Amino acid sequence: MNKQTSTLLGWLRKHRGKFALLFLALVILPVAAIFWADHVCRSAAAGRIFHSVNETPQNDVALVLGTGKLTPRGRPNLHFNQRINAAVELYQSGKVHHLLVSGDNHIKGYDEPTDMRDALIAAGVPTNAITCDYAGFRTLDSVVRAQTVFGLKNFTIVTEEFHCPRSVWIARQRGLNAVAFAAPDLTSRRWTVRVKVREALARVLCGLDLYLLHTQPKFPGPSEPLVLTASAN
Secondary structure: OOHHHHHHHHHHHHOHHHHHHHHHHHHHHHHHHHHHHHHHHHHHHOOOEEOOHHHOOOOOEEEEEOOOOEOOOOOEOHHHHHHHHHHHHHHHOOOOOEEEEEOEOOEOOEOHHHHHHHHHHHOOOOHHHEEEEOEOOOHHHHHHHHHHOOOOOEEEEEEEHHHHHHHHHHHHHOOOEEEEEEEOOOOOHHHHHHHHHHHHHHHHHHHHHHHHHOOOOOOOOOOOOOOOOHHHO
């Protein structure tokens, strides 16, 4: 063993405690956070996610979570279609009487709520049975604003299977009696891997928002309680 190698080994031994802490911070804690967030999320949503209209509880209002009509490449967004189809099915079944469509429109030319409203009307949902929330920038914003702005305590969330547990988790943490009607997930292998990784990280960030940062919507008000018209029931 030459002198340089011996010096390096000595330095590593001297600082092994710091390396152990670094390993803990960079590997163990993130993995533990992912497992913790997934467990808490699934526990909060247990028994509250439904895949059949017949099994879904009755509620006056469904909160339809937004996504873009088109992908960044200008192609039809299949996620958008899945959510619209599920919302139409739920409304036409009579399980809800009003649809609150919540999404992002802060960039010129990008308007999730209006695109969702137009798609729902084209599918036969009456205009007066739809309300747009233009400040649903994140899942947390959409769910919390359903309570603080639109006065909802009991509602059905409409989104895809992968997104349902986190959405219900947020609602439960706010003391809301929310369930979810799950639109089918897309099934391609590439999409499945990507969405699982993204959702795992999103659940960790959600846990931080709910328990540590106590994050509030970007635009919390003013209050605009929904008034359901007779023709929408």
